[in-house]
């Protein structure tokens with residue numbers, strides 16, 4: 001059933017940026033409404049240990065996000081399980097339509113839609129998605145007990161995924177397109193020490209190999225970036241961990257974006273190219289992309305929304 005809801009501050013997204021914006025906007029007595037989206041809690045809900053959230057030497061990603069949700073609720077953020085399908089930023093109040101049939105109108109808008117996994121774009125990757133091809137070791141690692149897997153990527157995510165998969169798999173091959181990893185040194189040290197992990201340097205993946213009936217992966221065809229020589233790496237699972245792209249689909253035609261879709265914000269600010277619309281977290285951040293920086297930007301966005309509304313009133 002369709003309905004209309006008005007709020008002073010609408011927050012779209014429930015990762016560290018969204019929940020932190022909720023905490024600050026609530027404490028500014030703005031009675032914010034937060035729409036969680038398809039992934040309540042955001043990207044950290046698909047990881048295990050988080051070891052760099054200040055105050056917690058180690059905490060499970062899903063637990064950290066549950067704590068943030070509880071905090072935002074406790075101080076007064078209304079949290080709605082829904083997905084925003086379109087926004088109209090051409091006039092105020094801003095309008096957001098939801099999948100659940102609600103039209104939200106808002107005096108100020110905080111965008112905190114984060115980022116989504118990138119894929120290689122291979123037809124065979126698409127064919128075997130969910131049947132041996134995955135972008136989430138935490139979600140799917142369990143299916144590879146006693147089996148062999150391949151991970152592609154050289155950043156923190158790829159190294160963490162490879163390490164996590166050694167809990168289940170007998171062998172993990174990490175394929176990286178260069179001869180040096182991008183991941184933090186502490187993670188690299190763990191990777192190189194792990195006897196179950198082998199690194200295939202200077203290779204890309206050209207094709208996922210497998211069976212049709214039933215759909216299942218049997219290996220990947222890798223290619224040396226310099227010599228062009230092809231190698232087949234046998235495996236039962238292929239994990240793609242090549243980074244994340246900003247989730248700016250909702251606003252890419254209405255706000256200024258750059259560097260492949262990141263929403264542009266003013267220096268030292270979360271203000272976007274439209275007054276009253278603020279953007280925080282991985283949606284705007286091509287550089288740091290951390291939970292703590294996202295939370296910091298969520299705080300900034302709420303404080304800036306408060307100032308914006310005070311000026312309007």
Ligand code: FAD
Nearest residue numbers: 013014015016017037039042043084114281282289290291
């Ligand atoms: P996200 O966490 O990406 O959340 C985006 C939110 O927006 C989601 O709730 C989603 O449902 C919502 N959303 C999207 N579109 C819509 C829509 N149309 N309508 C409504 N809602 C919508 N960082 C660290 O600091 N430490 C770590 O150990 C760490 N480990 C990581 C492990 C993995 C596997 C990954 C993928 C990332 C990791 N990161 C880590 C990075 C960290 O998760 C991100 O920097 C952080 O989650 C970004 O927060 P965010 O709030 O910007 O967005």
Ligand code: NAP
Nearest residue numbers: 153154155156157158177178182241242243244288289290
């Ligand atoms: P990332 O840092 O952008 O790394 C992506 C990796 O994939 C790079 O090594 C890149 O290679 C490779 N790659 C990209 N496109 C490719 C392609 N088409 N084919 C083959 N390889 C490709 O992404 P991420 O590892 O997902 O991390 C995202 C952000 O989250 C980072 O800021 C990271 O610090 C953060 N994060 C933090 C933690 C933590 O703190 N523990 C954990 C996970 C993620 P090149 O190196 O050659 O560019």
